[in-house]
Amino acid sequence: MEILVLGSAAGGGFPQWNCNCRNCSGVRTGQVRAQARTQSSIAVRADGGDWLLFNASPDILSQIRAAPDLQPARQLRDSGIAAVLLMDAQIDHVTGLFMLRERGAPLPVWCTDQVAEDLQTGNPVFRVLGHFCGVDRRRIVPGEPFCVPQVPGLRLTPVALSSKAPPYSPHRDAPHPGDNIGMLIEDAQGHRVFYAPGLGAIEPQVAACFDAADGLMLDGTFWRDDEMIALGISGKSARDIGHLPQSGPGGMIDSLARWPGKRRVLIHINNTNPILDEDSPERAQLDEAGIEVAYDGMRLHFGD
Incomplete structure (x- = not known):
């Protein structure tokens, strides 16, 4: 299994x-040693062929330009992106679908019923794409494994995560299972990675995926629970908006100590998070804990 990190930042990118x-x-002036990052997305394949795109960020065009694998140029119109899988309906994970509208056939998109509803109503991306390539929507049901025919060699098991639907969702204030999912990705050799860029709590079904996985790619949005409050940017904590912070009792570092033998990578990192500064004490703390920080262009290989 090969995983390509197309974008590793949270909504707005870095620098925002x-x-x-x-x-x-600091990154603009060179006073902070950090890498610029585009908005969160990964691509996965099992056999060296075409890719399954997880989320389509607003930065998808620059991400494709930076990854020649995604434009193999086998014919006049071509793409290495065979299908798209949406983890939620957040604007920074679906806006890039508009940029894929020039396809000659409907775009295969896998998502839950809740995400499909949001993209037909509150943010009608699917309806807009109907005027261009169209969408071949395939259903994801949390707890039910499935395969994507366009990307052979992968078996995917979705799990529902505690979170909120986007602000434009008809059920924003009444969360439903399927608003936000994590995904256990398995190849034919049995290598497994659990991917959850938006994770608010390590619930029993999530812990079971941690146990089963060889690698974990998890929510790295905030360092502190009150990060945005302390900066005067928001009145809500990290947990209020569905993100488990890295620091503090019960935070990501504390929790991941229970799974020391696995490769652990943080993704979806907010521009305010001090771990972006490669010289920060917070980054050193992650290094000490054996937890990696994803960056654009990072490749992870599991198995041969």
Whole structure:
């Protein structure tokens, strides 16, 4: 199994276009040693063939340009992206679908019923794409394994995560299982990776996936629970908006100590998170714990 990190930042990317926090201003001026990052997305394949795209960020075009594998140029119109899988309906995970509209056939998109509803109503991406290539929507049901025919050699098991639907969702204030999912990805040799870029709590079904997986790619959005509050950016904590912070009792570092023998990578990192600064004490703490920080262009291989 091969995983290509197309984008490793949270919504807004890094540096964020309108942000002058220490990280964003520092990376612009060269005073902070950090890598710029586009908005979160990965691509996965099992056999060296075409890719399954997990989420389609607003940065998808620049991500494709940076990854020649995604444009194999085998014919006049071509793409290495065979299908798309959506983990939720958040704007930073679905806007890139508009950029794939020039396909000559409907775009295969796998998502839950809750995500499909959001993309037909509150943010009608699917209806808009109906005027272009169209969408071949395939259903994901949490707890039910499935395969994507366009990307052979992968078996996927979705699990429901505790989270909120996007602000434009008809059920924003009444969460449903399927608003946000994690995914256990398995290849034909039995190598498994659990992917959850938005993770608010390590519930029993999530812990079971941690146990089964060889590698974990998890929510790295915030360092502190009150990170946005302390900066005066928001009145909500990390947990309020569905993200488990890295630090503190019961945080990601504390929790991942229970799974020391696995490769552990944080993705979906907010521009305010001090782990983006490669010289920060917070980054050193992650290094000490054996937890990696994803970056754009990172490749992970499991098995041969």
